[in-house]
Amino acid sequence: MENYDDFDSNDVHSTYGDTSDVKLNDAMDDSYSVSSGYQSSDDGDDAGNIHNDDFVEEDAVVGDRLVETSTRMKLALYLIQSSNNVLLNDVMEKVAHYWDAQQNRRKALVKEIADHVAVSLEGVRDITITSHLIGDMSGSTIDESLSSSYKKLGCSVSGLEKNLNDYDMIVKYLGKTYDPVKVGDL
Numbered sequence: 001m002e003n004y005d006d007f008d009s010n011d012v013h014s015t016y017g018d019t020s021d022v023k024l025n026d027a028m029d030d031s032y033s034v035s036s037g038y039q040s041s042d043d044g045d046d047a048g049n050i051h052n053d054d055f056v057e058e059d060a061v062v063g064d065r066l067v068e069t070s071t072r073m074k075l076a077l078y079l080i081q082s083s084n085n086v087l088l089n090d091v092m093e094k095v096a097h098y099w100d101a102q103q104n105r106r107k108a109l110v111k112e113i114a115d116h117v118a119v120s121l122e123g124v125r126d127i128t129i130t131s132h133l134i135g136d137m138s139g140s141t142i143d144e145s146l147s148s149s150y151k152k153l154g155c156s157v158s159g160l161e162k163n164l165n166d167y168d169m170i171v172k173y174l175g176k177t178y179d180p181v182k183v184g185d186l
Contacts, residue, residue, distance in 0.1 A: 080087075133149070150156060160167040 160170070
């Protein structure tokens, strides 16, 4: 059995705050009644019954363990009662920190998903605009749909050589005027 005679309540006070409402003597009380729970019968017929005298040595060992466990439990309850506010504050602080971290992680995930979705939405928007410009996508217009639209307008389309000034002007114009679509613009 452990000896708690050298236990100093001032150590607990300095670690866990004010413990004036808890009595150390109550927490360190070693009195504990041990009963084996076995009863002898009063009718005189003791055959087959278990008597307390048969288990005295075992009960003493178990009794010491129970007294030691009881003392430990009282000490634990004393420490819990005296440190309840400190522990509660620590737990609440950790919960608040964990909650903030989870909120920040969720915001980052939503932003990342929005960035990925924006690219897909830009593609859908481009396809929608193109399909409205092209019009009917059946028949021979699937292969060269824009050329048929130009034919309706009486215009012709021809390719440009890369070494021409017109080609350079178009590339420069597209480079300066193209602005990627943002999610808020959709």
